[in-house]
Amino acid sequence: MKKTFLSIVxxxxxxxxxxxxxxxxxxxxxxxPDSPATFGWGxxxxxxxxxxxxxxxxxxxxxxxxxxxxxxxFTLAENNSEIVKNSGxxxxxxxxxxxxxxxxxxxxxxxxxxKTEASQYNLTLFASxxxxxxxxxxxxxxxxxxxxxxxxxNDPKRKAEFRQRCGDGxxxxxxxxxxxxxxxxxKKQTLKQSTExxxxxxxxxxxxxxxxxxxxxxTEAVKNIFGSSNFEIRTYSTGADMPNPSNVDELKKYxxxxxxxxxxxxxxxxxxxxxxxxxxxxPSQNIFYGDTKEAYIGYMADVLWDLKAAIKDAEFxxxxxxxxxxxxxxxxxxxxxxxxxxxxxxxxxxKEFKDLLKAAKQCDKKFTKKCESLASxxxxxxxxxxxxxxxxxxxxxYISDCYSPVEINLNDGVRVGxxxxxxxxxxxxxxxxxxxxxETGGNKVRVVAQLKLRPENRRxxxxxxxxxxxxxxxxxxxxxxxxxxxxxxxxxxxxxxQISEYIFDxxxxxxxxxxxTCTWSRPLTKNLRRLIPGLKGYGNFRRYGFDGGYxxxxxxxxxxxxxRYQSDYGPxxxxxxxxxxxxxxxxxxxxxxxxxxxxxKTFYLNLVSLQDQFANRWRDPNAYAExxxxxxxxRNKAINYKIKTSPKIPMYKLFKTSSNKTSNETPKSKPNIPxxxxx
Numbered sequence: 001m002k003k004t005f006l007s008i009v010x011x012x013x014x015x016x017x018x019x020x021x022x023x024x025x026x027x028x029x030x031x032x033p034d035s036p037a038t039f040g041w042g043x044x045x046x047x048x049x050x051x052x053x054x055x056x057x058x059x060x061x062x063x064x065x066x067x068x069x070x071x072x073x074f075t076l077a078e079n080n081s082e083i084v085k086n087s088g089x090x091x092x093x094x095x096x097x098x099x100x101x102x103x104x105x106x107x108x109x110x111x112x113x114x115k116t117e118a119s120q121y122n123l124t125l126f127a128s129x130x131x132x133x134x135x136x137x138x139x140x141x142x143x144x145x146x147x148x149x150x151x152x153x154n155d156p157k158r159k160a161e162f163r164q165r166c167g168d169g170x171x172x173x174x175x176x177x178x179x180x181x182x183x184x185x186x187k188k189q190t191l192k193q194s195t196e197x198x199x200x201x202x203x204x205x206x207x208x209x210x211x212x213x214x215x216x217x218x219t220e221a222v223k224n225i226f227g228s229s230n231f232e233i234r235t236y237s238t239g240a241d242m243p244n245p246s247n248v249d250e251l252k253k254y255x256x257x258x259x260x261x262x263x264x265x266x267x268x269x270x271x272x273x274x275x276x277x278x279x280x281x282x283p284s285q286n287i288f289y290g291d292t293k294e295a296y297i298g299y300m301a302d303v304l305w306d307l308k309a310a311i312k313d314a315e316f317x318x319x320x321x322x323x324x325x326x327x328x329x330x331x332x333x334x335x336x337x338x339x340x341x342x343x344x345x346x347x348x349x350x351k352e353f354k355d356l357l358k359a360a361k362q363c364d365k366k367f368t369k370k371c372e373s374l375a376s377x378x379x380x381x382x383x384x385x386x387x388x389x390x391x392x393x394x395x396x397x398y399i400s401d402c403y404s405p406v407e408i409n410l411n412d413g414v415r416v417g418x419x420x421x422x423x424x425x426x427x428x429x430x431x432x433x434x435x436x437x438x439e440t441g442g443n444k445v446r447v448v449a450q451l452k453l454r455p456e457n458r459r460x461x462x463x464x465x466x467x468x469x470x471x472x473x474x475x476x477x478x479x480x481x482x483x484x485x486x487x488x489x490x491x492x493x494x495x496x497x498q499i500s501e502y503i504f505d506x507x508x509x510x511x512x513x514x515x516x517t518c519t520w521s522r523p524l525t526k527n528l529r530r531l532i533p534g535l536k537g538y539g540n541f542r543r544y545g546f547d548g549g550y551x552x553x554x555x556x557x558x559x560x561x562x563x564r565y566q567s568d569y570g571p572x573x574x575x576x577x578x579x580x581x582x583x584x585x586x587x588x589x590x591x592x593x594x595x596x597x598x599x600x601k602t603f604y605l606n607l608v609s610l611q612d613q614f615a616n617r618w619r620d621p622n623a624y625a626e627x628x629x630x631x632x633x634x635r636n637k638a639i640n641y642k643i644k645t646s647p648k649i650p651m652y653k654l655f656k657t658s659s660n661k662t663s664n665e666t667p668k669s670k671p672n673i674p675x676x677x678x679x
Contacts, residue, residue, distance in 0.1 A: 027169065027294065030093050031268040033108060033238075037171060039138050043273045044167035046365055048092065054149045054166035055279070059142040065173070069132040074255050076203075076218040077118035077126045077183070079309035081302045084113060087128040087181045088269075091298030095360055098304050109181045112234045116183040119309035120204055120394070121316040121325075123197075125184040125219055125231070125248065127255035132177030135272055140172065145281050153283050166276070173272030178238045178265050180258045182251050184231040186222070192513070194325040195401045196225050199514055204397035207327075207517065207611050223248045239265030293367045295647030299379035300360040306383065307353040310390045314346035317395060324403075326395040327611035334616050338395065341620050345393045352626050359633050374633050376643040382627060392621045402518035402609040405526070408504060410462070410575075410600035420462055420501045423579075423595040431468060431495035431591045434540045435483040438591045440493050442562045445583035446471040447569040448481065449598060450534050451553035451576055452545060453503075455520040460504040460605075465545035466595060467496040467537070468583055476558050481537035481546050495591045496537075496544040504605070521608040525552060525575070527601070532574050553600070559583050566596050575601050 027045060031037070035050070039060070042051030073086045084094045089109055097114035118124035145153075149166060152158045198205050200221045202212025228248040235244055235251070241261045245251040276282045316322050318339065328335040356378070363371035410420055445468050452463040467481055470491035483494045506515045523531055532554050537546030553576030557569035563584050570578030581595035632639045 026172070027273040028090060029271050029273060030090055030108070030110070031174075031271055033267070035268065037268075037271065039171055039174065040143070041171045042165070042167040043169045043171065043271070044163070045169060045273070047167075049167070050171075051167040052165050053170075054146055054162075054276075055143050055170055056146050057138065057142050058144065059139065061139055061142065062136045063139065064134040064136055066134045068134055069130055069177070071130045072128070072255070072259075074127040074219060074252065075125070076222055077124045078120065079118050079305050080113055080116060081305035081309075083116065083118060083124075083126050083128075083181075083183065084301070084305070086126075087113070088130045088132075088179060089113065091294045091301050092364065094301040094305070095297055095364055098301060098308070098357060099361065109179070109236050112181050112183055112236050115234055116185060117308070117312050118183070118185070119312040119316070121313045121322075121397070122309075123186045123189075123222055123226070125222060125251070127180070127182045127251055129180040129255060129258045130177070131179065131259055132175055132269060133266075135173040135175040135270065137173040137272070140278065141280075143170075143172070143279060145276065145279050150281060150283060169273040169275045171271045172274045174268055175270035175272070176266050177269045178258075178267070179269060180235070180237040180240070180255065182233065182235040182245065182255065184233050184248050184251055186226050187230050187232055189226065189322065189325070191324055191398070191401055191404070193225050194322075195398050195514075197221065198397040198399045199516075200225065205399055206391065206396055207399065207614060210399060210517070219252075237265075238267050238269070239263070292647060293363075293371075296367070296372055296375035297360060297364055299375040300356060300363070303378045303383050303386065304353060304356055304360065306386055306390075307349050307356070310386070310394070311346055311349050311353065313390075313394050314342050314349070317342055318346070325397055327398055327609055327615045328395050329615045329618070330608050330612040331616075334618075338615065338618060342393060342395075345389070345624060348624050348626070352630070355626065355630055355634060359630060370633055370639055373639055373641040373643065374629060376645075377627065377629050377641045380644050389621065389624055395615060396611050398609060398611060399517040400515050400609065401513060402515065402607040402612075404513075406512060406515070406605040406607065407602060408525075408605060409602045410503060411602075420464060420499060420503065421597065421600075423466070423499070423598055430594060431466075431497050432544075433493075433591050434467075434496050434544075435494040436470070436492035438493065438589050440468075440470040440491075440584050442584060443470050443472060443491065444561055445469065445559045445563065446476050446489075447555070447557050447559060447579065447581055447583065448535055448546075449553075449555040449569075449572070449576060449579045450545070450551040451574070451600075452534075452549070453524045453552050455524065456502075458506045458519075459502045460520070460524065462499075462501055462503045463545055464499045464501075464598065465496070466498070466579065466581075466598075467494065467541065467544065467546065468581065469494040471558060477556055478535070481535055481541040482539070485538075493591075494541065496541060496546075498544045506607075515607065517610045518607040519610055519613070521606045523552075524606055526604040526606045528552060528574055528603075552603075555579055575603050577601055 029043065037050045040053045040055045040057065042054050044051055071086070077083050087109055093110045094113070097110045100114055116124060118126070149162060152162045197203060200213055201216050201218055202210065203218070231248050233245055233247065233251055237258070240254065240258055241263060242254050242257060245254045317326050328338045359374060363375070447468055449464065449466045454461050454463070469481060469483060469489065470493040471489055472491045473489050479488055481494070482488050483491050506518055509515065531550035531552065534549050534551040534554065535546050535556065536548030537544070551574065553572055553574035555570050555572035555576050555578065559567065559569070564582070566580050566582045568578045568580050572578060577599040579595055579598045582593040585593055629639045629641055
């Protein structure tokens with residue numbers, strides 16, 4: 001292993017204590033709040049505990065290495081791995097948060113991460129501020145192992161006692177500063193909020209060709225859609241002038257003003273630990289892996305967070321409270337197949353999470369070459385495989401809510417156009433003569449109206465057909481529209497008109513929610529389970545829409561003899577209530593007697609999501625299997641994986657006092673000591 005080889009070389013050099021500047025492997029660990037540890041304290045890398053001070057100093061001169069660190073971020077988290085990377089947490093702390101989760105009780109950043117479950121669907125904002133001074137180091141040549149510790153190490157029977165009292169390394173450097181971490185997870189989501197989020201941002205959407213709005217601010221969008229108080233807030237900080245935030249607005253304000261405090265809230269935030277073997281009077285070797293191990297453990301922790309987020313998303317989809325947010329298919333058979341698959345994959349993800357967590361804990365306790373290979377496999381190969389599987393298995397958030405009622409009231413002439421409602425305007429006071437003359441002769445008049453609906457691309461057209469026929473037979477209901485037919489109707493005169501008008505546009509969201517990813521389903525309305533057989537007309541009646549096809553509304557009524565003035569005819573079936581018409585006059589121009597108004601029943605559109613239609617084509621990838629390398633690792637079998645890349649770990653150089661100026665003051669922007677960090 002590259003870093004181990006480097007450490008061995010360093011130890012060989014240090015035993016003879018060459019005068020050259022020396023690079024050594026080190027371990028960076030989190031400092032617990034109010035920790036009393038300081039320079040020289042021991043540390044056990046296996047138990048992850050500070051130990052007694054087993055070294056002594058000939059001088060307490062210190063110097064600063066590296067640059068100050070100041071990082072700020074306020075964003076929407078993809079999962080906890082992103083929070084870990086942007087909040088200065090070590091891989092060891094990340095693993096601890098995974099192991100203990102919400103049971104962590106200490107007030108620190110690990111607690112916040114452990115209790116937060118960020119995922120694609122479980123929306124979480126996070127804010128982080130890191131404001132660190134450069135690490136301060138004791139000059140290495142001023143450190144010696146205490147004489148009694150040397151005696152202990154020289155006694156084979158007491159080496160274990162040394163490890164118990166002193167650990168395997170000691171604190172050579174301390175980093176002070178301030179930090180803040182806050183998370184805000186949405187408590188409750190509604191379908192309306194979910195679709196608004198997808199429309200605004202495109203988050204959780206893979207539907208081909210769809211993208212959210214350009215230049216959208218995700219944090220602001222999430223806050224505005226779900227409401228500043230609809231978040232569970234968790235925070236940790238080293239101290240500030242402000243009270244802890246209780247909503248997102250306060251969290252953002254806290255984040256923005258964290259570095260503007262009047263008081264000095266600095267504390268120790270990091271310890272830098274090196275092995276005892278770098279000391280010239282250390283009688284044996286105790287090389288440890290240091291931050292190289294941390295990097296490999298971090299690889300596994302990253303994938304564990306990915307798996308945990310996918311499991312959370314699966315639970316979100318499977319929950320009866322939120323399942324309606326997702327495009328799973330347009331019929332129950334397809335939906336059930338997809339849901340069953342998500343249950344199955346969730347179980348497999350949980351199994352891999354459990355096994356990988358077990359392996360990571362083993363490696364954290366005792367890091368081996370096998371651990372290096374396993375971690376590299378997950379970093380270089382498996383993580384991408386899992387991302388592809390998650391993408392294929394987990395469904396899209398709905399962009400539009402296509403299934404909640406969309407009410408259409410055709411009586412609202414302002415909204416849908418006056419012609420379909422105000423027939424006096426549409427007919428211009430006249431009917432077309434279909435058969436016979438223009439006089440009904442005081443006979444009964446059959447009044448019929450029928451409504452057809454038909455989609456034309458994204459718009460819905462309504463065809464309203466109205467006819468008045470001089471009727472001389474007693475039977476009329478459902479009979480064909482005809483004149484001068486001895487068997488059906490020997491009446492002489494027949495009049496008709498038709499209006500065709502667009503009544504709805506799916507792409508025009510004025511007055512209703514966005515329906516941009518919805519399309520028409522059959523039947524077009526939810527009110528009618530079955531369409532109504534329309535009236536069949538003979539001759540020219542067919543030209544006015546009376547072709548016998550199915551319709552969405554029908555009125556078939558008859559007047560009294562000598563029916564003058566405007567009268568209501570009905571009741572209708574389907575979406576038609578009644579129609580007001582005048583059918584007879586004393587003159588010879590009954591065709592010029594129009595209809596004033598038709599009254600419709602309110603109805604609801606029957607729509608289907610384009611995303612569901614796309615989901616209908618979903619096929620189970622059936623490509624999931626727990627990696628053999630993980631199974632073999634847990635069974636303590638040989639594993640074979642060729643590592644492609646090695647982690648790049650910053651390494652501090654430790655200097656002799658003779659080559660440096662001593663400083664116990666905080667350095668300026670560029671320290672006057674020639675410090676190098678290897679990458």
